[in-house]
Amino acid sequence: MSGDAARAGFVEFVRAESAGLTRFAYLLTGDRHHAEDLVQVALARVAVRWERLDEPGAYVRRVLYTQAASWWRWRRARPPEQLDGFVPDRPAGLGDDADLRVVLQAALARLTVRQRAVLVLRYYEDRTETETADLLGCRVGTVKSQTRHALGRLRTLAPELAELIGRAPQEVTR
């Protein structure tokens, strides 16, 4: 593949994927600027390896996930926390979509990067468990367990999201 052809293919890929990649990165990080940085870094890596990549979309998502998980990026992006003695008020119910977004975003921020990645791939990008496992480089069983843990944690962190994610499984007596 000549240099011009590679450049043209990359530009086309960016045009087609950048919006989706940015949203994927945003859901991973919870921060637009951080997401934009991540996307640029990931695309730069794709550019270097463009001729050798069979599935650039999968590769770039993998890079986004690993970069989001890397310690120094997490450390740099994480806003300093200030603790006080007051428990913030929660809305009694989700009045509108804005409340829902705020609560969901806050709850996602409390998950691990891997749990967020699993949720985003499964429920935002509608990937199958197998595809998610391939993209994250883990086993299908890990995807299942991470999904279960993530949903359970969301239930704990934000009970008001129950109508989104369902009730906790009930014990069955035989």
Place this chain on the structure above:
Amino acid sequence: MTSRLSEALHGLADGVPAATVPEELFDRARARHRHRRAATAGALAVLVLLLGAGYALRPAPIRWPSAAGSTAPGLPTRLVDPPLRTATVAQSAPGAAAMLFGGPAVRDNWNETRMGVVAADVDRYRVLTPSESQTAGFGALLSPNGRYVWAGGLLYDLTSGRSAPAGTDGYPLAFAPNGKRLAYADHDTFTSPNTYATPYVGLYDRDRRADVLRVRVGTAWVPPGQAAVSPDGTELAVQVRDEVWLTRVADADPDGTATPYRKLPLNGGRLPGAGSWLPDGRTMATLTRSTCTDCPVPSYPRTWRLETRDVANAAVVPGPAFPDVRSATYVHLVGWRSADEAVALIGVPGPTAVDRPDTHDIATSPYQEHGTTAVQLVLLRRGATSPEVLLRTPAGITEMTVAADLAIHGTIRESGRPDFGPPPMWLIAAGAILTAIAGAALHSLLQYLRRNRRPRSQRP
């Protein structure tokens, strides 16, 4: 249920605008990748070069010359100031030494404790840096055979470069003539405002690894250089104020302490260092002090005269007088060629030296005095009119001690080309850094030329 979660996630993310991706990202990312790869390769090359150079220049054990081709050991006729790149004794052992020396030319503000060593067989120079500053010939001593340096509580083996604790707790006073026993002074005690005292002087046996004698000194202070061990190593002479105390190992109590069996009065004189005992073991040399009128250094009229005394009755041994040593800050006897010829090191005063009276323990010689500008190795012969100068240190080397065995036998060899040993690590590192800088500059130049050679239309 999960479709609600999907909708909520879309509601959260779908409003996020696409990231701005620079048009030149593709080319820029590839160029940066190429540069990083080149830099990594360069760093690896430098690392390999460094490791290779370090391996090639590593301190290696010295191959001693074979007996047929070896140079006869002796005191060199010329002493040079070891440059900064001189290897340390630990890096490259010099072998048995002829001299240990120091002074302003050897030390600087960054190397305050630096001393030089020159080997006995060839002009192999090395440096020693004890943890505390020591004066060669006083706080730092060379063993009679030149193999060991005793400084700062450590014995440095010059044939292996290793050091080990000397086994004594205090500061050095003298080696026994056979090097097996070490006379030392326990750490000073201080009484305000200005009184120092030496609790005891000890004689340590290196084979037994224990003190064989301890002499309680009381309230006097015993400075370095004021003790001597008899030729057979069984008696110790220590100057305590204005007396020489003679003590025998055989008189020691079970705890090792002994009281002097004789005290020789000095009448303002001195015990002249480690070589004070004559080879017969029954005669001891002392120094008397006077002033001269036609001194070589008129501002420093201190004059010393050597006398020998029978230790049995303190009587002066009759015979022609030794020559006066005029304008000398100190006289240290190295040893005796015969009963009439003594080899000594003397301190040569400079214009700033002040001849102070012996009224205060701390201010007195034989501790190396401020203003001493050189050291001379001299031969004092009965009946001679003046000392015969065998060697004088060059400018800037103001402290020196010699291997007594070589000095006593008068073995002097012609100096050759100095060998300062393998370069130290800091010099190798500096060379590597300079090489790396030069390499980077060359790389930049080549890149610049390559860019300018490329047609403008093809430039990125």
